[in-house]
Amino acid sequence: MMPKYGAEGSYIEADPVQVTAETDLDKLPEEHPWLENKRLVVKPDQLFGKRGKSGLVLLDASFKEAGKFISQKMGKQAKVGKVSGILTNFIIEEFIPHKIEYYAAIKMDADGDHVLFSTKGGMNIEEVWDSIREAVIVPLGKQELDPEPLIKEIPTEERKVVGPFLKGMYQYFAKHDLTLLELNPFTIVDGKVRALDMRTMLDDTAAFQNAGVWEGVEFPSPFGREPTKEEAFIKSLDEKTGASLKLTILNPEGRVWTMVAGGGASVVYADTIVDKGFSKELANYGEYSGDPSTEETYLYARTLLSLMTKEKHKSGKDKILIIGGGIANFTDVANTFTGIIQALKEYNDKMKQVGVRIYVRRGGPNYKAGLEKMRTLGKELGLNIKVFGPEAHMTHIIPMALEEDEKGVK
Numbered sequence: 364m365m366p367k368y369g370a371e372g373s374y375i376e377a378d379p380v381q382v383t384a385e386t387d388l389d390k391l392p393e394e395h396p397w398l399e400n401k402r403l404v405v406k407p408d409q410l411f412g413k414r415g416k417s418g419l420v421l422l423d424a425s426f427k428e429a430g431k432f433i434s435q436k437m438g439k440q441a442k443v444g445k446v447s448g449i450l451t452n453f454i455i456e457e458f459i460p461h462k463i464e465y466y467a468a469i470k471m472d473a474d475g476d477h478v479l480f481s482t483k484g485g486m487n488i489e490e491v492w493d494s495i496r497e498a499v500i501v502p503l504g505k506q507e508l509d510p511e512p513l514i515k516e517i518p519t520e521e522r523k524v525v526g527p528f529l530k531g532m533y534q535y536f537a538k539h540d541l542t543l544l545e546l547n548p549f550t551i552v553d554g555k556v557r558a559l560d561m562r563t564m565l566d567d568t569a570a571f572q573n574a575g576v577w578e579g580v581e582f583p584s585p586f587g588r589e590p591t592k593e594e595a596f597i598k599s600l601d602e603k604t605g606a607s608l609k610l611t612i613l614n615p616e617g618r619v620w621t622m623v624a625g626g627g628a629s630v631v632y633a634d635t636i637v638d639k640g641f642s643k644e645l646a647n648y649g650e651y652s653g654d655p656s657t658e659e660t661y662l663y664a665r666t667l668l669s670l671m672t673k674e675k676h677k678s679g680k681d682k683i684l685i686i687g688g689g690i691a692n693f694t695d696v697a698n699t700f701t702g703i704i705q706a707l708k709e710y711n712d713k714m715k716q717v718g719v720r721i722y723v724r725r726g727g728p729n730y731k732a733g734l735e736k737m738r739t740l741g742k743e744l745g746l747n748i749k750v751f752g753p754e755a756h757m758t759h760i761i762p763m764a765l766e767e768d769e770k771g772v773k
Contacts (some may be wrong), residue, residue, distance in 0.1 A: 379406070379454040384437055388430045391455075398426045402458035404559075405429045407441070409452050411586040412562070415486040417443045419450075423458050448586045459557050464548035465517075466495070469533055471542045475501040478533060480513040484548030500533070508533040521551055528556045539576050540569035567626075593666050597649070600662060608657035608663050610647060610668065617646030618680065619765075620671045622664060622689030622703065624725065625634030625652045628757065632687055635758045639765050646671070654695065660702030660750035668706055672713035681718035681747075683764050686737075690726035690753050700725075704740050711744045720745065721746060722760040 380395050382388070392399045402560050405421040406414045414420050419441060433453050441450050466484030470477050478498045483491045496513045500506050510529040514522050543564035550557050570577055590598065590653045597610040607626065619641050623629040631649040636645050647670070651663050676682055686703065707714070707721075723737050734750050741748035751760055 379408075379456045381436075382449060382453040382455060384751070388433065392426065397428075397457070397474065398455065403566065404456045404458045405432050405453060406765070407436075407450050407452060408454040409450070409586045410448070411443045411448075411589045413443055413486070417441065419443075427537055429455055443586065450763045451537075459550065459552060459559060461550040461557070461559070463521075463550050464559070465550065466547045467529060467532065467549060468543070468545040468547070469536045469541070470545075475499045478508055478513065478529070478532070480510075482517060484546075484755060486547075488547055492617040506537075514668060519721055524551055524554060526554060526589035529725045539573050540566055542566050576773060593670055597663060597666060604653075604655060604659055606653035606659060608649075608651050608655060608659065608664065610649035610663070610748065612647050614643070614646050615670060615673075616677070617675050618644045618678070619683045620667065620685070621648070622667055622684065622686045623650050624699065626650050626691045631758060632685065632761065635761045636765075639762060641765060651699070655699060655702075657698050657702040661705045662702075664703045664706035665709060668714070671719070672710055672717050675717045681720045684719055684721045685760060685764060686721065686723045686725070687757065687760060688725050688727075689757055690730075693731050696725050696727045697729040697736065700736055704736055707740060707746070708744065711746065712748065718765065719747070721748040722751075722764045723748060723758065724751040724755055724760045743759070 376737065378395075380391060380398065380399070382391075390677045399451055403421075403426060405424060407419050419436070424432065433455075436450050437453070438448055440447055464484040466479070466481040466488050468477075468479040470479075476499070478500065480496050481488065481491070481494045483494045491740055495679060498508065498513055500508060503531065508530050510526040511522075513529065514525050517525065532544065532546075535541075541563055544564070545563070546558050546561050548559050549561075550559060563639075567578065570580075591612055597608050601608040609629075619636055621629070621636075623632050629648065633645065633648055635637060636642070647667065649667075650662060655663070671682060671684065694735050721741075723734065725733060730752060737748055737750045741750075749760070749763075
């Protein structure tokens with residue numbers, strides 16, 4: 364079900380059908396009878412644009428033609444711009460004959476929410492960017508969009524439809540924590556707004572407060588980037604638990620690895636590492652949070668360590684493992700550290716072979732017991748582990764680790 368915006372008679376009608384390699388095309392009309400009664404549009408749905416310019420959109424097709432188009436392209440490699448990837452997901456939509464194509468977008472930025480509108484929507488919108496009208500809303504309290512300055516060039520009857528639509532579109536954007544909502548293009552048919560193509564971006568850290576609206580939303584890998592077996596394994600763990608377990612490999616040959624508790628903390632740690640000039644050495648991005656069990660934390664840590672200890676760094680320098688996080692609200696630090704310690708013991712020999720220095724900073728429930736376990740582990744195994752509690756600033760260990768690295772401290 365697509366969201367409805369604005370006043371009566373001003374809304375989006377759409378019922379796209381998702382198609383994957385597992386979909387039985389022959390049986391789709393049984394579930395969606397309209398597929399054989401309407402002309403159709405078919406296109407990939409994999410987090411990339413410029414589909415029309417890349418020859419990946421079929422317009423005004425019958426269901427038989429749509430099925431043939433999908434069968435020919437499913438599982439095949441496609442190049443969009445400079446990125447190549449395998450086509451795995453398509454959508455089938457109703458073809459809407461139209462004469463007018465408008466463009467509308469809302470995007471979150473540091474100075475406010477930017478609302479964009481143009482009367483020249485379509486796949487060449489970048490070439491007519493000077494036609495864009497823009498409004499900036501600083502979303503304090505219950506700010507509303509005044510659409511009139513954006514749409515004053517269009518006919519009066521169309522303004523009566525587009526104005527309330529844009530106003531409602533912004534209300535939906537602000538209420539549900541979207542970071543981008545773009546319609547390119549949309550048109551008006553029988554006094555109703557019809558979206559011909561739409562994309563949106565969500566901030567997954569706001570998922571907890573949009574559970575009812577975002578239900579079923581997945582955050583897939585970008586087009587052209589297939590998940591590694593380790594990333595796929597962590598994703599499968601994440602799907603089976605109420606905790607949050609995320610892992611993205613940025614540079615498997617990098618020297619700086621992070622095992623961070625908390626989504627917000629993971630951003631801070633990554634930003635700090637980049638700010639210190641080590642962006643090319645940052646090996647991964649991810650987090651464990653939501654009070655994962657000892658077993659889940661062990662499996663997460665083991666996966667990360669298996670990647671980090673595959674080989675020595677080409678520079679001959681030690682690799683750096685930062686086990687960090689903020690001050691937990693309800694995650695039992697001692698329990699999660701028990702899982703991490705189990706993995707560290709398992710990979711002790713391999714860590715010594717490749718050379719690893721470990722920096723730990725954590726606070727929260729039972730943190731003293733957890734930190735003491737880490738200190739004891741370092742002594743027992745002869746690992747180079749430096750341990751800090753909440754008395755140290757969250758990112759204090761990052762410049763310490765990187766500065767010691769530059770000085771050649773072992």
